Amino acid sequence: MNSEYSGAGDPAKSLELLWGLQSKPTRGPKPALTVDGVCAAAVRIADAEGLVALSMRRVADELGVGAMTLYRYVPGKAELLDVMLDSVYAEFPRRPVDGDWRAKLREVALENRELYLAHPWMLYVASSRPPLGPGLMAKYEYELEAVEGIGLTDVEMDAAIALVNGYVHGAVRSAVDAKLVIQSSGITDKDWWLAHEPLLEKIGDAQKFPLASRVGTAVGEEFDAAYDSEHGFAFGLDRVLDGIAALLATKQL
Amino acid sequence: MNSEYSGAGDPAKSLELLWGLQSKPTRGPKPALTVDGVCAAAVRIADAEGLVALSMRRVADELGVGAMTLYRYVPGKAELLDVMLDSVYAEFPRRPVDGDWRAKLREVALENRELYLAHPWMLYVASSRPPLGPGLMAKYEYELEAVEGIGLTDVEMDAAIALVNGYVHGAVRSAVDAKLVIQSSGITDKDWWLAHEPLLEKIGDAQKFPLASRVGTAVGEEFDAAYDSEHGFAFGLDRVLDGIAALLATKQL
DNA sequence: TTTAAACTGGGTACGATGTACGGAGTATAA
DNA sequence: TTATACTCCGTACATCGTACCCAGTTTAAA
Helix, strand or coil, X not given: CEEEECCCCCHHHHHHHXXXXXXXXXXXXXXXXXXXXXXXXXXXXXXXXXXXXXXXXXXXXXXXXXXXXXXXXXXXXXHHHHHHHHHXXXXXXXXXXXXXXXXXXXXXXXXXXXXXXXXXXXXXECCCCCCCCHHHHHHHHHHHHCCCCCCCCHHHHHHHHHHHHHHHHHHHHHHHHXXXXXXXXXXXXXXXXXXXXXXXXXXXXXXXXXXXXXXXXXXXXXXXXXXXXXXHHHHXXXXXXXXXXXXXXXXXX | CCCEXXXXXXXXXXXXXXXXXXXXXXXXXXXXXXXXXXXXHHHHHHHHHCHHXXXXXXXXXXXXXXXXXXXXXXXXXXXXXXXXXXXXXXXXXCCCCCCCXXXXXHHHHHHHHHHHHHCHHHHHECCCCCCCCHHHHHHHHXXXXXXXXXXXXXXXXXXXXXXXXXXXXXXXXXXXXXXHHHHHHCCCXXXXXXXXXHHHHHHCHXXXXXXXXXXXXXXXXXXXXXXXXXXXXXXXXXXXXXXHHHHHHHHCC
16 A cells, blocks of 8 residues: 655666766676666556556566566666656657747646656656756756746746646646546545545535535536546646746736 | 555545544443544654654554554554544644735645644645545635635636645645755755766766756755745745636636 | 353464575686 | 676565454343
8 A cells, every 4th residue: 555655766876877877897797687678677567557566576577587686787776766767757758839938838737747647656756856867857958948038037947847847746646646546446536425425414514614515516516527637737737827927927017 | 765655545434433433332341542542643653753654563552552453443554544634634723814815825825834844744645535534624614715705616716725735735745855855865955966066067968958057057056045945935836826816817807 | 140242452474575695606807 | 727706696684564363351131
């Protein structure tokens, strides 16, 4: 049931791996594996079965070697996660956009969402002080281009990107969490609400919590309809972009 | 190194615990503990030492009983986390605010932040399909009051609250992550950047990633100054509130 | 008053996990 | 030829949640 990880390997070691700075050995047998190979196998497992399934033994099995062999290539699991993260950042989609900053920033948000949906485990790897590998650097550079030259200070540019990325992270994570909980429990949202309703009525929620019960019911009915997550995502994103637009407007006075 | 949990115990069992619906036994010895007592001990541990330290054995030690004894009161760790969450929701601060929706919503955001800072482990417990206990219900009711009657539909009210809460969750989590990583690694942000600088120069980041290196430097210098997290939090919150204000403005046409 | 049922606390054990340690085999520089 | 530096990896340890089971305790029923 535990399911989340902190990444955060030894920074110096992670950096060596990320930029391929290991000094090549001259003596001894040729290594049978490569860091990239180990990383790719780990990503494959995490994509298919989630972070819970990602153990060193499992990766080793996938590669047909013993568990401890992996430690010849990677200092530990934390550093492996760092390398995995950077490797998927490197495949960040970059679709050219004609339009203003808003169109570009929306596209950045959608591309981030796409990446998270392709590799949902990323959502559960803590990213404070992320591994500054080539993949992340390139992604950051690309994202900044969307807000360059529109009148923000450097610090505001960073904050705007962080705001959008933070929103996408949270929103996609909620959606993925919801999907996972349905898969693992077999209980759909509808069933869940149905199971709760009698209890909530018994509690007398309509009297004690009038707003919560009114709004909760409305949200529940909406969920039955088609457009749940897509619609909700777009709503929030528009609010965030409106917020940045409002900041720009005050600057042009 | 793994550190995060999914909550999500069996909903029916969690609900029974949350609303105190267990049928009281008539025979047998009187229980030495209570669910609330177990929950309080667990919260105490999580507050002081984090989720990583929260094991069933640790809670049992705290209470002076054997590990398996806890399973007389709680079906498993997942349900215990559900109860812990609801118990801290119940102590949500509610400061009266004179002012418009914006002032009230900002206060809600600040109160949420306060709660997260008092119980940082909450940030790491997945909250999709959260336990609908009395604490959460009361908190939700209170939050909705901030946006009631300002012209939003029921669904939009829920979305607005979710947007603000999502922002606070992400922002506080980043801050807490950063603090934790400094504590556990002993490396400050400054040291970290200093350690990276020579490498980044060697890579030639200024040529390959001109925007990233310019903005990164600016952000780094800002961090050295006093107002990091407080300032960043307020900036993002203002953007989110601006976004909701923009939505309201379109409605009043 | 006896007895059986329903409960309590909790010891032991199992299968995971990440990884420290050290041994055995192999390729190359000296 | 030999010493060295490397390879792969089996074993072992601590820690986790918790299934299972048994002994002891209280009370309702006989």
